[in-house]
Amino acid sequence: MNRLGSFVLLVLLLVGWEAGCRVFDVPQLVLPAPSVVAASLWKGLASGYFWPHIRATALELVLGTLAGCALGFLTGVLMAEAAGLRRLLMPYVVVSQVVPKLALAPLFVLWFGFGTSSRVVITALICFFPLLENTLTALQQVGPERLELFRLLGASRLQTLLRLKLPSGLPGILAGVRVAVVLALVGAVVGEFVSANQGLGALVIASQGNLDTPLMFAVLLLIAALGMLAYQATLLLERWLLLPFTRTS
Amino acid sequence: MNRLGSFVLLVLLLVGWEAGCRVFDVPQLVLPAPSVVAASLWKGLASGYFWPHIRATALELVLGTLAGCALGFLTGVLMAEAAGLRRLLMPYVVVSQVVPKLALAPLFVLWFGFGTSSRVVITALICFFPLLENTLTALQQVGPERLELFRLLGASRLQTLLRLKLPSGLPGILAGVRVAVVLALVGAVVGEFVSANQGLGALVIASQGNLDTPLMFAVLLLIAALGMLAYQATLLLERWLLLPFTRTS
Amino acid sequence: QAKPLDKFTVAGWSKPITEVTPLLVDEDKGFYKAQGLALDYVPGAGSADAIRNVLAGQADVAFSDAVTFLAAVDKGEKLRAIYDIYPQNVFNVVALKSSGITKPSDLKGKKVGVYSLASGTRQNLQVLLHQAGLAEGDVQVQVTGVLNFAPLLQGQVDATAATDTGLAVGRRRGLGEVNVIEVGKYLPSSSDLFVVREDVYQQKKALLARFLLAYRNAAAWMIAKPEEAAQLATKRAIDGSDPAVNLEIIKLRNASSVSDLTRKQGLGTIDIASLQKAADAYRQLGMLQKAVDVKQVVATDLLSGL
Amino acid sequence: MSDALVIQDVDYTFPGWPPVVQGANLRVEAGQICCLVGRSGCGKTTLLKLAAGLLQPDRGHIERGADAGFVFQAPTLLEWLRVVDNVLLPVSLKRRVTSLDLQRAQQLLEQLGLGALAQRYPRQLSGGQQSRVSLARALILRPALLLLDEPFAALDAITREELQHDLHELCAQQGTTVVFVTHDIAEAVYLGDRVAVVDAGRVAQEIAVRLPRPRLRSSLPFAEACTQVRTAMHLDEEAPA
Amino acid sequence: MSDALVIQDVDYTFPGWPPVVQGANLRVEAGQICCLVGRSGCGKTTLLKLAAGLLQPDRGHIERGADAGFVFQAPTLLEWLRVVDNVLLPVSLKRRVTSLDLQRAQQLLEQLGLGALAQRYPRQLSGGQQSRVSLARALILRPALLLLDEPFAALDAITREELQHDLHELCAQQGTTVVFVTHDIAEAVYLGDRVAVVDAGRVAQEIAVRLPRPRLRSSLPFAEACTQVRTAMHLDEEAPA
Ligand SMILES: Nc1ncnc2c1ncn2[C@@H]1O[C@H](COP(=O)(O)OP(=O)(O)OP(=O)(O)O)[C@@H](O)[C@H]1O
Ligand SMILES: Nc1ncnc2c1ncn2[C@@H]1O[C@H](COP(=O)(O)OP(=O)(O)OP(=O)(O)O)[C@@H](O)[C@H]1O
Ligand SMILES: Cc1ncc(C[n+]2csc(CCO)c2C)c(N)n1
Numbered sequence A, B: 001m002n003r004l005g006s007f008v009l010l011v012l013l014l015v016g017w018e019a020g021c022r023v024f025d026v027p028q029l030v031l032p033a034p035s036v037v038a039a040s041l042w043k044g045l046a047s048g049y050f051w052p053h054i055r056a057t058a059l060e061l062v063l064g065t066l067a068g069c070a071l072g073f074l075t076g077v078l079m080a081e082a083a084g085l086r087r088l089l090m091p092y093v094v095v096s097q098v099v100p101k102l103a104l105a106p107l108f109v110l111w112f113g114f115g116t117s118s119r120v121v122i123t124a125l126i127c128f129f130p131l132l133e134n135t136l137t138a139l140q141q142v143g144p145e146r147l148e149l150f151r152l153l154g155a156s157r158l159q160t161l162l163r164l165k166l167p168s169g170l171p172g173i174l175a176g177v178r179v180a181v182v183l184a185l186v187g188a189v190v191g192e193f194v195s196a197n198q199g200l201g202a203l204v205i206a207s208q209g210n211l212d213t214p215l216m217f218a219v220l221l222l223i224a225a226l227g228m229l230a231y232q233a234t235l236l237l238e239r240w241l242l243l244p245f246t247r248t249s
Numbered sequence C: 001q002a003k004p005l006d007k008f009t010v011a012g013w014s015k016p017i018t019e020v021t022p023l024l025v026d027e028d029k030g031f032y033k034a035q036g037l038a039l040d041y042v043p044g045a046g047s048a049d050a051i052r053n054v055l056a057g058q059a060d061v062a063f064s065d066a067v068t069f070l071a072a073v074d075k076g077e078k079l080r081a082i083y084d085i086y087p088q089n090v091f092n093v094v095a096l097k098s099s100g101i102t103k104p105s106d107l108k109g110k111k112v113g114v115y116s117l118a119s120g121t122r123q124n125l126q127v128l129l130h131q132a133g134l135a136e137g138d139v140q141v142q143v144t145g146v147l148n149f150a151p152l153l154q155g156q157v158d159a160t161a162a163t164d165t166g167l168a169v170g171r172r173r174g175l176g177e178v179n180v181i182e183v184g185k186y187l188p189s190s191s192d193l194f195v196v197r198e199d200v201y202q203q204k205k206a207l208l209a210r211f212l213l214a215y216r217n218a219a220a221w222m223i224a225k226p227e228e229a230a231q232l233a234t235k236r237a238i239d240g241s242d243p244a245v246n247l248e249i250i251k252l253r254n255a256s257s258v259s260d261l262t263r264k265q266g267l268g269t270i271d272i273a274s275l276q277k278a279a280d281a282y283r284q285l286g287m288l289q290k291a292v293d294v295k296q297v298v299a300t301d302l303l304s305g306l
Numbered sequence D, E: 001m002s003d004a005l006v007i008q009d010v011d012y013t014f015p016g017w018p019p020v021v022q023g024a025n026l027r028v029e030a031g032q033i034c035c036l037v038g039r040s041g042c043g044k045t046t047l048l049k050l051a052a053g054l055l056q057p058d059r060g061h062i063e064r065g066a067d068a069g070f071v072f073q074a075p076t077l078l079e080w081l082r083v084v085d086n087v088l089l090p091v092s093l094k095r096r097v098t099s100l101d102l103q104r105a106q107q108l109l110e111q112l113g114l115g116a117l118a119q120r121y122p123r124q125l126s127g128g129q130q131s132r133v134s135l136a137r138a139l140i141l142r143p144a145l146l147l148l149d150e151p152f153a154a155l156d157a158i159t160r161e162e163l164q165h166d167l168h169e170l171c172a173q174q175g176t177t178v179v180f181v182t183h184d185i186a187e188a189v190y191l192g193d194r195v196a197v198v199d200a201g202r203v204a205q206e207i208a209v210r211l212p213r214p215r216l217r218s219s220l221p222f223a224e225a226c227t228q229v230r231t232a233m234h235l236d237e238e239a240p241a
């Protein structure tokens, strides 16, 4: 039903866009009509032109997400467990977030080289923050009576973390993962803007330089599709992880 | 104590950086020493060169954060209340997030002009997602027995939302605000990369074009300071809002 | 007060930087006010932005490099170039002295940096390679970002494509001994043009002519009084905090603003023949799909009336 | 007299599990107090939630007046509101809280022995105090029907007996109908006009308690009524030796 | 015999509030059952948490053996674990769960009347069932000291009396020391070797119950012991008329 609604909405948007482009005779350089974009997309896919780029970005996305989520989660756990560490490190974390990666990307290249790794680092750096904040908050929200229970049972700090705080903070943490996955793709693409010869981000820039706006939109579409895919995968993971909270039998 | 620790860490980092630059004779173009950056920073501040740019970025940050948080919060509430709406709109929201704003910024200019507004829109668009996801999750985590209570008391949907779901979801929502505020600054700066004559982002680009790395680092420092300020303000707001949960008397 | 000023907007390829000082000093010098214009500068990140803003009606005239202009025409956009801002080719390829790279053919197999895949540096690198019978595939093109000399210093690229001002600033920032291959030696052609939409050109000739006159005066002033321009840039240009650097940049731009033709026929005169040659070269390189007849897309009448 | 609550032939099953309520019937006349007793897990809470409209019966039919006060088995207080605001919650959801409401809340708390705790947060109360706050919350609007799920379970004998007395007075005064779940047989007999014994999701037996008020717990008829309920619950074989 | 729990001159104050426990003294000999009774809010739970080491006394001194089982006043189950896993939680925090542990958990649940519910989640249980699960959790490791905070408050009379019996048997067999908070005087007298009356944060009086086991609730000495406790609690003025 809602998939249908979503689809109908999509069709309406596309038709409106196409009509707008034709009626107002919008220059292709400014905003290409969907039909033109579709043609460009099809051409790129059929000729195999897009595939290496998709593969490059997907690889960075996966590696960056894994690294960033691991980092964000671990830092969040550490900071939640040691308030002192939080006060010590949080300023640096905030700085690492607000400083535009785009400006630092040239320096990353100096440090990490031109390979995939420099972009994986950027991706990880961009996506680790939401997970950090959500983990931090979720772990601190455990009811005091449960903490008392675990103290009574002589649970170690690690056990309390793994067996109590993590499961009960899971929904909040997973909200952070959803945000992180989406940001990771942004990170990967932005990293490619600056320093990559391959990948969807590099294609965007190249198409901008060629004034090939239809190609740029086609690439943006691919990026959107990749993002949807990653997001849906996260939702599936989430549904599976939250089963114990939702199962009725 | 930890402020002290954080400060000591900072000093150590700076000293190490300075020493590294001097010992290895790193070209300024590659990585300027802190002393050089400090000089550039001081010059810009003293001459008043930075102030209009700081003001421009701060304005965008404030307006964008307000708009983005309002949007993210409201969308989150709507999606939490109407699961159908979530399935309908979420794909579009995800697309709006993964499509790189940097690529779209030129189009934003066409739609919203060259004024502050186009950057406020970008900022809002970038920072609304974490708040959306966290609101969505936090509102759905209310205990079923509390919902039953409110049903029994004949509370309207709005009342249940305002008087039950919001207060009990507050910690999670505020985690989203913390992420949003930080992302908002990134959004403002990235927006300025493309379409601004003024602002710290514009200054970064200008300094890069001039190969003036010390200036670039000085501007990045300003951005970091602005980010810290915004983040600390959020923490204060949070502490105040969560008083009822933490007060002991 | 006399009659109200007409709003006039220039879309640039950059932020309001020292290079474009003639567009930034109206408050001080009044070149445009004198023509009844209230000038506005909208920034961009590359010439494509400038062209796009003009096409969308956000600006009246675009400050665009020649390649981007020709590519837009090639894509079927109705545009016209009305003023040659820099008749000289400002692009070059820079290598460290120690690399032994001195001519285009030395680049074979090397790693060469460009600002971005969208930039004029890349297109001009291609031109250069073509001269040596090489194609882009014969070198490793590496995107470096605008801080392009840093990887060069660090040895992460063997050479990097740049502009004359970029190189000058780089030298100031401690680039050291380098070999410079100037693209202008191989393809002497215009770097940047003022570009307008065909319909605007047809309908607002008078207005455009007033603007061009004002710009020509401003450029002439900058050539005549580089020190004053450098001083004003400290106030008006976003990157102009150091007057000495400003002066160097301004002198370079003054040099690229004049050619034999402009000395004869006045600043801004478009050299149709050399632009046609460039267009043909770009076509050969595959940067353009169709043959562009330059005569059809430039306008000389606006300047000749001045 | 009219019925304030009618439960007729009601079934309820949690999806995927065996039925919990099966063929339940209960009528409570207006102004009466009906006590529900029964073994743990027999379906008392479910029945009460059905009566309150929180659960929809799979079959059968339920009738009741509009406003009901409910005390959950667990206190369910809002931890970000002070005690007095928790008590006033039902009022504040209906209209602006007046100083009269505040007064009444304070008076109720006083009566429940919590007068000094009005400005605390729930986390600062003992278990029994919390359960009394939730009772005050149910009473603040003077509903015509009270559905109470073991409201006194966490209270000591003295407080409990005082509150039993107070509750009865209050309900008699205002003509409130009460359905009262309890595990304490003496409590059921002291309070109830009728005691309904619930077993396996239905009302197995109803015992009218026709003792005059005030009821003396030490009196013989009282003990006899208790025995009657114990028998109905199969309790009078003394606990296994 | 040695003492399994010693509370000596203990004070406790929640910061910013009046003292809750003041000069509390209690000794429980190994293997004894000591019941705590007292008015709601008098400090029983606080005392128990002090005994368990969950709160640190401001003054005074507490001694006890290493392992203690605790039943909180509210069940406090982990909602993402099935009943049996909740019961096995203490084991799984100590070591790998063996099939023997599983067997024992199942048997405990059986004994508490929850045999059929082992695979449910806590949200699928009634209030009394949840409180029994938390009791099973406290018993699974056979601790030498049990601290129970109204474990049977949510249970019906039958289940309750059965469990009182079972608990006593179990503790007698294993020599377990028990501190048992309850509001039910008969329960205190049935279970306790001693009944300690708590008032205003201290043990106001201790009453030894020297009845032979099994104790008959209907016997005269039993009733006398109850009266004794009621008197100590100033309860024997019959509830106000
Ligand atoms: N966190 C707290 N802050 C302040 N006061 C508290 C806090 N917790 C409990 N108290 C107070 O301490 C007193 C003793 O509480 P405690 O929970 O020990 O009572 P109790 O004897 O167990 O009562 P009940 O039988 O109702 O469970 C109560 O009056 C309560 O209001
Ligand atoms: N969500 C649920 N899903 C499945 N079964 C449930 C659920 N909630 C309750 N039950 C079962 O329904 C039965 C009746 O539950 P109910 O809460 O009505 O019992 P009760 O009489 O109130 O018991 P108690 O005296 O222990 O509170 C119990 O056996 C319980 O296990
Ligand atoms: C004199 C002059 N210099 C540079 C450019 C444009 N340009 C050349 S390379 C590059 C990369 C920056 O992203 C840009 C914008 C121009 N048109 N004219």
Ligand SMILES: [Mg+2]
Pocket: D044, D045, D046, D073, D149, E126, E127, E128
């Ligand atoms: Mg119940």
Ligand SMILES: [Mg+2]
Pocket: D126, D127, D128, E044, E045, E046, E073, E149
């Ligand atoms: Mg207690």
